[in-house]
Amino acid sequence: MPPRGVELLRNVAAGRPRGATDPRRGPIKPAGDGAQTPDARLTAHLELLEGFLSRSDLQETVEFALDWLERVHHVNQSLCLIHRLNESSLSVVGSRGLSARAIANFTLSTDDWRNPLIHILTTRPHASYPAVSLSLQERRRRPNTPFEEAAFHVIALRGARSSDDAFGLLIFSGPRRITPDLEWFASTAAQKLAQVLRRLALSEGDRRQEYERSLLRTIVNAVTDPILMTDPEGRMLVANARARALFVASEEHSEGRRGAVGMNNMLLSSALSSKAIEETGATRREMLLVNPIDGSDLLFELLSTTTEDPRYGTGVVSILRNVGDLRRATEQISEGQRKVRQAEVQASAERDRLNLIIDSVADPIIVTDANGATSLMNAPAERLFTTSPGASRDKQRRVQANDAHFSSFVSGMLLSDEQRRVGEVNLLDPDTGTPLPVEAIAGKMLSEYGELTAVVSILHDRREATEKALLYEQLKQASDELEKKVHAATADIAQQNELLRRQAFELEQASALKSQFLANMSHEFRTPLNAILGYTSMLQQGIAGELDPTVKRQLGRIASNGQHLLTIINEILDISRIEAGRMPLQISRFKVPDLVGEVLAELEPLIRRSKLAVTTDISDDLTPIASDRQKVKQILLNLLSNAIKFTPQGSVEVSAQKLTAQRAFSVSVADTGIGIAPADHARIFEDFKQLDNSPTRAYGGTGLGLSICRRLAQMIGGDISVQSQLGAGSRFTLTLPQSRR
């Protein structure tokens, strides 16, 4: 302890005011019940001061003070209350001679300004309260304390300066009154406690400040932008980690890095020293620095603000923002905008196309957005829902009515969940006012997120449809009737066809039966006829003996009649064969002159007997023909035998020639016989017709010959014609195609 301090102690302990040099000025009178000798008193005071000097802890100091009070002044009940910083009540720091419960129950709030103790704390140096025998009024003013009804004294604890508020109370009982020594004790202890408390508060504040500073440092360092503070000369006062990386280099860093840092510092100080800062106080400029780590360029925006600090004077706080990133971001944004513009252009082109399409549709089309506003309509829709300013009032009214009707349809659609709606909307023709019922078909358009973007409605004129339906109905009716008639007619025809078919079938059957019958009959005729002709022949040959000439002549009659009968049977058979279709064609190539020769040879006996001149006139250039040889031969045999039969005298000529133009040829048999009247030319080809039908007719024959000939000729694609006059001979001509397939 320095000597000056001991001197001071002695003065203080002697009860002299601070700064006084004479410790003996004014005697310190001991308390009534604690009389002390001056030496003992001084010793006790010194003891207190030394005790205080050696203590710095609040609790220890208070304990020591109360011990001293008890020992020196016999104060056996005492209490020390301290008002700590930021607390709303006073807390007990130390006590003597009081029950722990009483202390625990005792609280003293600084807000309780009616409490006399609080009052003392702010206004009075001390107060004394006698034991409870007081008037009611005084009792009311007595504060509640652990001393209960005993008398007690209260001394406010204050710092050295009189302006200071009291920071605590010393309450004690025992001494009758507050002696100067007790006052000295209280003020000495108060000063000591004030000192302790101040130190306490100071150290608490330091800790807090240090914590706040480290927090601030952490925050500043955590900022990715470089932050620094410089003095007006450009010297760096504060820098965060990012700033230090740019502007601070130590010896162990590479030379390149140190160079880069030096460069950065130069750039920074030149930027900061510009007049702009001084004039505006805050500025914003771009600044190119070097990245000390890799040497690359870094573009920063420098924001500088001048600050006035009372202790440090003017400083400049600078924040560097890396605009390289910003620039990239800006570029990205402008690229995005460009894309948006491009999309807009495309969308507008799309929209133009769409407009073109919907305008070309004859039905009105309206696009309504999600709010029910019309966003698009084509020309036919415009005609219904818009008017020009100069339009008549009627027209405007109609258009409004149309709009209202359509809006109600669409709003119903917008409110509902349905994706599609078909309904009838009764509109009016804006020009004429005639009702225009339309069928409205509306569909919702959804975005890719399922939000409603628009409602597209197409209106279809129902009048046209109705008219068409009506027309179609009429047409259908007409068509149905027609169909019915056709059906009836068809059914009729089918019925008749069926009838005809049945009749044809029956006829065919009947015909087949007839043919079969005739064929059988022919066989049955032939068998006996065979015997008749056979025996007749045998008799004629004299196998049974020589015969009388008369008998011979009669046998001749039998034979010729038998032959005639056979001819009839053959001819009937031919007719039935033809009718039954059982005379198939057998086409072959042959020469007509050869065939004529064969026929003449076969009829040789007949010709010889007739005594007629039979001649031929056949051109040599006849090419072979393709036809049914047997049938041609039969025809010629018939024609020639007829000619001989019906020619009593004169001649018969067989001629043949080519008919080049018709690709045909003809064979004629001409006679000088009895002839046929033209009126009868047709009849001679009919079945069983001979011109002389009398039983005693002059010429034999069945009357089937020519009929058969004509049928045969037609079968092979040709025909037979006749030229004749009664009594002037006849010419029968067979015409045949060159080839018959």
Next chain:
Amino acid sequence: MKKKTTKPVVLLVDDYPDAREMYAEYLEFSGFDVVEASNGLEALERAIDATPDVILMDLSLPVMDGWEATRRLKADDRTKHIPVLAVTGHALTGISEDAKRAGCDGFITKPCLPEDLTVEIRKVLDDAAGDGASRGSGRGKHAKAKV
């Protein structure tokens, strides 16, 4: 009649007795030996036991008709060399083709005068003789079959 002579033997098959007798009388008069049969079955028996040189076959016959009889004759090695002439009152087209298919060597339509029939028979016999001369092997084969 069954005695073997140099005369050609004709098997005459017909169910109509007058016709059969008439032809038989005339053929015998003309120098043939005649064996008669009145139906197809009989014709087969006669053909085997009388070994005729030619057979005149009516087609419409009781018991077994002429077409069937002809088919059997032509299927039998003992008789298939014998010429068969169909002699029929059927004159419709197709009958002659049917007869040829059944194996008939010729076709004659009734009525047929006896003398015309004789001419046809001689023609067939002459053809068969000509064939026999030129086709010895065929005969040999037949002879072998007979043994």
